[in-house]
Amino acid sequence: MYDEIITLLEEKQFNKARKEVLNYNEADIAEIIEDAIEEVSIEKAIILFRMLPKDISAEVFSFLSSDTKLEIINGITDKEIQYIVDELFFDDMIDLLEELPANVVKKILSRTEKEKRNLINQFLKYPVDSAGSLMTIEYVDLKKEMTVKESIEYLKEHGISKETIYTCYVMDSGRRLEGIVPLRQLIISEDDTVLKDIMDTDVISVNAFDDQEEIAKVFMKYDFIALPVVDKENRLVGIITIDDIVDVIEQENTEDFHRMAALMPSEKQYMGSSAFFLARQRIPWLLILMFSSIITGSIIGKFQLVLSQVIALVTFLPMVMGTGGNAGAQSSTLVIRGMAVGDIELSDILRVVWKEIKVSAIVGIFLSLFNFVRIYVVGGGSLLLAITVSLSLFLVVLSAKVIGGTLPIIAKKIGIDPAIMANPFIASLTDMISVTIYFILATILLGIG
Amino acid sequence: MYDEIITLLEEKQFNKARKEVLNYNEADIAEIIEDAIEEVSIEKAIILFRMLPKDISAEVFSFLSSDTKLEIINGITDKEIQYIVDELFFDDMIDLLEELPANVVKKILSRTEKEKRNLINQFLKYPVDSAGSLMTIEYVDLKKEMTVKESIEYLKEHGISKETIYTCYVMDSGRRLEGIVPLRQLIISEDDTVLKDIMDTDVISVNAFDDQEEIAKVFMKYDFIALPVVDKENRLVGIITIDDIVDVIEQENTEDFHRMAALMPSEKQYMGSSAFFLARQRIPWLLILMFSSIITGSIIGKFQLVLSQVIALVTFLPMVMGTGGNAGAQSSTLVIRGMAVGDIELSDILRVVWKEIKVSAIVGIFLSLFNFVRIYVVGGGSLLLAITVSLSLFLVVLSAKVIGGTLPIIAKKIGIDPAIMANPFIASLTDMISVTIYFILATILLGIG
Numbered sequence: 001m002y003d004e005i006i007t008l009l010e011e012k013q014f015n016k017a018r019k020e021v022l023n024y025n026e027a028d029i030a031e032i033i034e035d036a037i038e039e040v041s042i043e044k045a046i047i048l049f050r051m052l053p054k055d056i057s058a059e060v061f062s063f064l065s066s067d068t069k070l071e072i073i074n075g076i077t078d079k080e081i082q083y084i085v086d087e088l089f090f091d092d093m094i095d096l097l098e099e100l101p102a103n104v105v106k107k108i109l110s111r112t113e114k115e116k117r118n119l120i121n122q123f124l125k126y127p128v129d130s131a132g133s134l135m136t137i138e139y140v141d142l143k144k145e146m147t148v149k150e151s152i153e154y155l156k157e158h159g160i161s162k163e164t165i166y167t168c169y170v171m172d173s174g175r176r177l178e179g180i181v182p183l184r185q186l187i188i189s190e191d192d193t194v195l196k197d198i199m200d201t202d203v204i205s206v207n208a209f210d211d212q213e214e215i216a217k218v219f220m221k222y223d224f225i226a227l228p229v230v231d232k233e234n235r236l237v238g239i240i241t242i243d244d245i246v247d248v249i250e251q252e253n254t255e256d257f258h259r260m261a262a263l264m265p266s267e268k269q270y271m272g273s274s275a276f277f278l279a280r281q282r283i284p285w286l287l288i289l290m291f292s293s294i295i296t297g298s299i300i301g302k303f304q305l306v307l308s309q310v311i312a313l314v315t316f317l318p319m320v321m322g323t324g325g326n327a328g329a330q331s332s333t334l335v336i337r338g339m340a341v342g343d344i345e346l347s348d349i350l351r352v353v354w355k356e357i358k359v360s361a362i363v364g365i366f367l368s369l370f371n372f373v374r375i376y377v378v379g380g381g382s383l384l385l386a387i388t389v390s391l392s393l394f395l396v397v398l399s400a401k402v403i404g405g406t407l408p409i410i411a412k413k414i415g416i417d418p419a420i421m422a423n424p425f426i427a428s429l430t431d432m433i434s435v436t437i438y439f440i441l442a443t444i445l446l447g448i449g
Numbered sequence: 450m451y452d453e454i455i456t457l458l459e460e461k462q463f464n465k466a467r468k469e470v471l472n473y474n475e476a477d478i479a480e481i482i483e484d485a486i487e488e489v490s491i492e493k494a495i496i497l498f499r500m501l502p503k504d505i506s507a508e509v510f511s512f513l514s515s516d517t518k519l520e521i522i523n524g525i526t527d528k529e530i531q532y533i534v535d536e537l538f539f540d541d542m543i544d545l546l547e548e549l550p551a552n553v554v555k556k557i558l559s560r561t562e563k564e565k566r567n568l569i570n571q572f573l574k575y576p577v578d579s580a581g582s583l584m585t586i587e588y589v590d591l592k593k594e595m596t597v598k599e600s601i602e603y604l605k606e607h608g609i610s611k612e613t614i615y616t617c618y619v620m621d622s623g624r625r626l627e628g629i630v631p632l633r634q635l636i637i638s639e640d641d642t643v644l645k646d647i648m649d650t651d652v653i654s655v656n657a658f659d660d661q662e663e664i665a666k667v668f669m670k671y672d673f674i675a676l677p678v679v680d681k682e683n684r685l686v687g688i689i690t691i692d693d694i695v696d697v698i699e700q701e702n703t704e705d706f707h708r709m710a711a712l713m714p715s716e717k718q719y720m721g722s723s724a725f726f727l728a729r730q731r732i733p734w735l736l737i738l739m740f741s742s743i744i745t746g747s748i749i750g751k752f753q754l755v756l757s758q759v760i761a762l763v764t765f766l767p768m769v770m771g772t773g774g775n776a777g778a779q780s781s782t783l784v785i786r787g788m789a790v791g792d793i794e795l796s797d798i799l800r801v802v803w804k805e806i807k808v809s810a811i812v813g814i815f816l817s818l819f820n821f822v823r824i825y826v827v828g829g830g831s832l833l834l835a836i837t838v839s840l841s842l843f844l845v846v847l848s849a850k851v852i853g854g855t856l857p858i859i860a861k862k863i864g865i866d867p868a869i870m871a872n873p874f875i876a877s878l879t880d881m882i883s884v885t886i887y888f889i890l891a892t893i894l895l896g897i898g
Contacts, residue, residue, distance in 0.1 A: 025653065027671045156637050166615050166632070183615070183632060188605050204474065220699065222476045223692040225674055242691050243672040246698065250669065253702045254786055260709070261782030261872060262775050270787040271797065275807035282779045282812055286772060290816065293771035297764040304760050311753050314763055315746040318880060321767070322742035323735060326711050326873045330731050333710030337703055338719040348720065358724035363731055367739065423710060423872045424775045431767060 002032045009040045009048060018051045026056060030063030037068060038271070046075040058087030066099055067272050073100060082111055091136035091244065094123045098133070131215050132208035134248065135229045135238030140168040144178055144196035148189045151181075167226050167239075170199050175235045177203055177228055205230045208237050212248045217342055219245045256340065260333070260422035262289060285424070292428035296321075296435055303439035306446070312381075313442055316389045317435070323367065324396040324434040325427030331356055331404030332426045336418045339408065346413055352405045360401035364394040388445045392438040399437075400430040451481045458489045458497060467500045475505060479512030486517060487720070495524040507536030515548055516721055522549060531560055540585035540693065543572045547582070580664050581657035583697065584678045584687030589617040593627055593645035597638045600630075616675050616688075619648050624684045626652055626677055654679045657686050661697045666791055668694045705789065709782070709871035711738060734873065741877035745770075745884055752888035755895070761830075762891055765838045766884070772816065773845040773883040774876030780805055780853030781875045785867050788857065795862055801854045809850035813843040837894045841887040848886075849879040 008017040021029050029052070036045035049072055052060060061069065061084050073081055085093055085108050097105050097120065109117050119137070126132025140158070142151050151168065168186065170179040179199030189198055205228040206215050218227060225242045251267065258265040262285035268277065300307070300317075307313055335352060338344035344352065368390040376386035404426050408418035457466040470478055478501070485494035498521055501509060510518065510533050522530055534542055534557050546554050546569065558566050568586065575581025589607070591600050600617065617635065619628040628648030638647055654677040655664050667676060674691045700716060707714040711734035717726065749756070749766075756762055784801060787793035793801065817839040825835035853875050857867035 025651065025671065031670075152636065183636075187601065187632075202474065220695055221480075222474060223695075225691060242674060242695070246669055246672075246691070246695060249695065249698055249702075250790060254790065257705075257709075257782055257786045260706075261778050263779050263782065269792040270783050270804075271792055271800070275804060275811060278783075278804070278808045279811035279815075282776070282808070283815060286775055286779075286812065286816060287819075289775050290768055290772055290819075293768040296767040296771075300767070301761070301764040304763075307763060308757065308760050311757050312750070314753075314756060315750040317766075318745040318749065318770070318884075319739055319742040322745075322877060322880070323739055325876075326735055326738050327731070329710050329873060330712050330735075333706055333712065334719050334727075337706045341699060341703065343718040343720055351720070355719075355724060355727070359727045359731070362724060362728035363735065366728075366732060367735060370736075370739075424778060427774075427876075428771060431771065435767075 002035055005032055006035060006039050009036055009044045012044070014044075014047055014051060017048055021048065021052070022056070026059040027063045029056070029060045033060065033064065034068055037071070042071055042075070046072055050076060050080065054083060055087065058084050062088055062092045065269060065272070067268065069096060070099065073104065078107060082108060085112075089136055090123075090138055091134065091238075094120070094133065097124060098128070126208060129212045130208065131206050131210045131212065131229045131240060132238070134212055134215070134244050135208070135240045137238050139226075139228075139236075139239040141175075141236070142168050142170050142181070142195055144170050144172075144194070144199060146195050147191065148186055148193045148195070148198075149191040151186055151195060155183075155186075169228055169236055169239070170195055171236055177205060177230055177234060177236045179203060180228070203228065205234075205236075206240070207232065213252050215240060216245050216248050216252065220249075221342075252340075256336070256419040259417060259419035260336070262286065262424040289424055289428050293431065296428070296431045299432060299435050300439070303435075303443070306439055306442050310385070310442065310446055312385065313388075313438075316375075317438070319371075320389065320392050320396055320438050321431050321434045323393060324400040324430040325423070327360070327363065327397045328400030328404035328426040328430045329423040331359075331401045332408050332422050335405050335408045336422060339412060339418055344409070346409060349406060349409045352409065353402055356401040356405040357398070360398045363401070364397040367397060368394040384445050388438070388442050391445075392434070392441050395437050395441075396430065396434045399433050400426070403429060403433075451484055454481055455484060455488050458485055458493045461493070463493075463496055463500060466497055470497065470501070471505070475508040476512045478505070478509045482509065482513065483517055486520070491520055491524070495521055499525060499529065503532060504536065507533050511537055511541045514718060514721070516717065518545060519548065522553065527556060531557060534561075538585055539572075539587055540583065540687075543569065543582065546573060547577070575657060578661045579657065580655050580659045580661065580678045580689060581686070583661055583664070583693050584657070584689045586687050588675075588677075588685075588688040590624075590685070591617050591619050591630070591644055593619050593621075593643070593648060595644050596640065597635055597642045597644070597647075598640040600635055600644060604632075604635075618677055618685055618688070619644055620685055626654060626679055626683060626685045628652060629677070652677065654683075654685075655689070656681065662701050664689060665694050665697050665701065669698075670791075701789075705785070705868040708866060708868035709785070711735065711873040738873050738877050742880065745877070745880045748881060748884045749888070752884075752892070755888055755891050759834070759891065759895055761834065762837075762887075765824075766887065768820075769838065769841050769845055769887050770880050770883045772842060773849040773879040774872070776809070776812065776846045777849035777853035777875040777879045778872040780808075780850045781857050781871050784854050784857045785871060788861060788867055793858070795858060798855060798858045801858065802851055805850040805854035806847070809847045812850070813846040816846065817843040833894050837887070837891050840894075841883070841890050844886050844890075845879065845883045848882050849875070852878060852882075 005017050005020050008020065021032055024032065033045050033049055036048060049057060085096065088096065109120065112120065123132065140155060142154065166183045168181045168183065169177060170181060172178050179201040180203050181195055181199045185198055204218065204222060206218060208229050208231055215227065219242060227240050228236055229238045229240060231237050255265040264281045264284060266281055335344055371393055372386050372390040375381040375389055376383055407421040407426065411421050412418045454466050454469050457469065470481055473481065482494050482498055485497060498506060513521070534545065537545065558569065561569065572581065589604060591603065615632045617630045617632065618626060619630060621627050628650040629652050630644055630648045634647055653667065653671060655667060657678050657680055664676065668691060676689050677685055678687045678689060680686050704714040713730045713733060715730055784793055820842055821835050821839040824830040824838055825832055856870040856875065860870050861867045
């Protein structure tokens with residue numbers, strides 16, 4: 001898509017490349033820089049970045065990935081860093097400072113005016129995934145005695161650099177939040193109307209220490225585009241805007257996808273990660289799950305006698321184990337997702353158990369009958385073997401679905417991320433149960449041992 | 450949370466319940482209605498809904514789940530339905546009409562004025578997951594010759610019922626989109642400024658037939674809060690707002706989660722679904738995967754001779770198969786997610802293969818050595834058995850990771866949802882490969898057969 005610019009960079013035609021690049025939106029320019037790092041070289045990408053007009057460079061910077069941000073910071077002068085930091089919206093600046101090495105942060109802060117420095121230090125103290133770390137201080141604060149005309153005048157004077165002026169916040173002298181006025185309301189009201197007569201006092205706000213996942217749920221529930229953040233005395237400390245929440249939603253989803261595939265969650269992009277990094281992300285869970293499958297193996301070992309007498313038993317083992325794992329994974333995924341979107345609450349656990357029992361009765365009977373017919377009627381296998389396989393399958397599906405449905409809820413109750421209780425983990429648990437049920441039934445029904 | 454209101458409903462104190470309910474935000478009232486359906490009865494929930502003031506009831510309605518919307522439609526009079534339809538934002542109305550039975554839609558349309566009816570019919574023709582089905586017609590359209598003052602006067606007159614007036618769209622006489630003016634820009638500009646001097650002509654728009662997933666990516670890339678939708682002649686036909694996109698993102702993620710856990714995707718909530726519905730959602734994939742595990746079983750059957758001679762082989766089978774499945778699932782999940790968020794492109798396939806080879810070399814050597822030490826050095830097992838298991842493990846991890854990394858990309862290339870190429874499917878594929886590699890190596894190394 002940006003082939004032409006990439007070619008210009010490869011040919012070191014920086015001025016031409018710069019001219020081409022400026023035809024694009026800042027988000028596109030950020031993408032071009034990322035492409036250039038991957039396809040040309042980091043040095044040339046940085047040269048291109050440094051040639052951008054200053055006001056554009058700061059905005060482009062805010063669209064770059066964390067890795068690229070750090071690379072660029074390492075490749076430009078302190079003065080250029082300072083400029084970017086000053087131009088960024090407050091929330092983007094805090095994000096950047098959180099990721100920079102301590103000595104760089106110190107240098108930047110030493111050049112910042114005292115009042116702003118104190119504010120920055122306060123923001124850096126909020127936990128990484130809290131409302132505090134998401135919010136920005138660029139909002140419009142009005143007083144309830146102001147008229148619509150005065151408010152609009154005030155906006156004209158102060159509003160230009162604000163990240164959002166679409167909701168105005170009305171505060172008392174102690175900075176406690178008293179109400180909100182959507183800009184839409186200001187526009188359609190008469191000039192001499194006083195804010196206190198049009199403001200909405202029924203304000204929904206979040207606390208600066210609330211977790212970002214909970215805040216995303218509030219945004220989704222109420223369809224907000226911005227949300228005020230208050231401290232415990234109900235003083236307004238910042239606002240969160242929907243564009244940052246969209247990022248949070250994608251980030252939380254990625255985290256869940258990773259956890260549910262036995263990966264250590266990471267915000268780093270796949271294409272930009274080294275093989276060692278990716279291997280480190282994968283080995284821990286593979287090891288944990290390996291131990292569990294070693295246990296499954298040793299359970300099978302205990303039944304070697306049955307196995308050696310009816311070697312055909314082993315050919316049905318992948319089916320019984322696999323179906324158990326898949327059945328459990330289905331239930332756990334539905335419950336994990338249901339909790340993530342707010343459909344299932346902790347208190348629903350007994351209702352989930354009952355539902356999973358009913359579902360697994362239907363699924364289990366269907367699959368068992370299917371296999372009975374396949375083994376005994378169509379395949380002409382032994383009746384007792386067919387019963388062993390079908391009955392095991394039914395019991396395995398039942399226990400897998402109940403375990404899959406409840407473990408995520410229990411995990412959440414005791415403070416573990418429910419997403420861990422997904423496919424590989426649930427499947428490795430149900431594997432143990434599957435082989436135990438299967439071989440015990442075989443021992444009894446086939447009369448061996 | 451809403452226990453008090455639920456109790457009032459149970460005691461049939463509807464007037465008191467109504468009074469209590471009106472203290473809440475419309476989104477909360479919708480939640481109360483949903484709770485009431487679940488915990489009291491659908492009839493009483495409908496009585497409560499019908500007692501709401503008309504203007505509130507339409508907004509509450511827009512927050513309800515699809516199932517509840519249909520239940521309520523069935524429980525109220527045609528006149529009440531008509532009222533709700535008239536009051537809903539255009540996009541919400543289209544969503545509702547898409548889900549209502551044809552005869553109800555017909556009745557509603559027959560009472561709608563002709564111009565609106567034609568528009569509705571046109572909107573109902575857009576594919577379900579297209580921009581057309583997401584967009585609304587409530588936007589502000591201005592002309593480039595208007596001054597700021599005239600524009601604001603126009604907003605005061607027409608703007609109140611618009612879903613968003615934060616971006617104004619400037620069109621020529623043929624309704625072709627010429628530029629946009631953020632409301633922020635209008636506010637801070639001088640009264641006599643002409644729009645064409647302040648409008649942004651570099652407008653990013655989408656086509657009415659574009660897929661909603663692609664549109665979500667545009668929103669995320671550019672941090673927009675609204676996006677114009679045009680037809681192929683670049684005429685503005687509607688706008689899409691970010692709150693609807695947040696829903697799309699969650700819906701697409703849920704679909705991926707479902708696909709990746711061998712479920713038929715469904716938008717129905719877990720708690721509200723019947724056991725039969727849930728069973729139907731689960732059986733198809735369980736059956737498909739069952740066939741694949743039957744094949745795996747029959748591969749094992751072919752090696753019964755090896756197995757019967759070295760029965761200990763079977764105890765390592767769960768570990769080799771499980772690790773293969775998990776290793777493949779890790780790779781496929783990273784690639785599926787990478788494609789969903791735009792990090793991995795179709796053209797990256799060879800780079801992904803090379804990366805997965807490097808990663809699986811590291812992971813494979815680590816796990817193989819670990820098992821060699823465990824079986825031979827610590828466990829005192831046979832050297833050849835230890836080599837068989839370790840070498841199998843290495844080859845299984847390698848092939849699983851390459852398959853897991855490439856299949857999602859190939860799937861996307863040929864138009865299949867890549868999310869299907871996730872854990873259960875990949876694991877069932879790698880199972881076949883695992884047992885084949887394992888038993889062939891065993892036959893060669895243990896000198897049997």
